[in-house]
Structures are given as structure tokens and as C-alpha cells.
Amino acid sequence: MKLLDALILSLAAFFVIIGIYEIMTVGVGQAYWLVMVAMILFFIQVYRKKK
Numbered sequence: 723m724k725l726l727d728a729l730i731l732s733l734a735a736f737f738v739i740i741g742i743y744e745i746m747t748v749g750v751g752q753a754y755w756l757v758m759v760a761m762i763l764f765f766i767q768v769y770r771k772k773k
Contacts, residue, residue, distance in 0.1 A: 727770060734763035 723731075737760035744753030 727767065730763055730767050730770070734760050734767060737763065 737756050741753050741756035741760055744756055
């Protein structure tokens with residue numbers, strides 16, 4: 723795993739954890755963007771692996 727792949731995966735995990743916390747505290751509407759950023763990073767990770 724290259725450094726960039728590790729960084730993308732770490733950032734995705736970070737946004738998932740923070741997103742879950744924000745959903746529990748302020749609700750889905752306020753934390754939706756965090757979950758979407760995590761999903762985008764996971765999709766980028768999958769795309770880079772297949773490439």
C-alpha cells in the first residue's frame with residue numbers, strides 16, 4: 723500500500739468516526755456532508771486499487 727492510499731483510507735475512517743459522532747449529537751442533517759466525504763474517499767480508494 724502506497725502512502726497516498728494509506729492517507730486516503732485514514733481520512734475516510736476519520737470522517738466516518740466524526741460523522742457518526744456528529745449524527746449522534748446534532749442529527750443527520752448537520753452531519754450529512756461528513757458521511758458523504760467519507761463515501762467519496764472510499765470510492766476513490768476502491769478506484770485506485772482497481773487501477
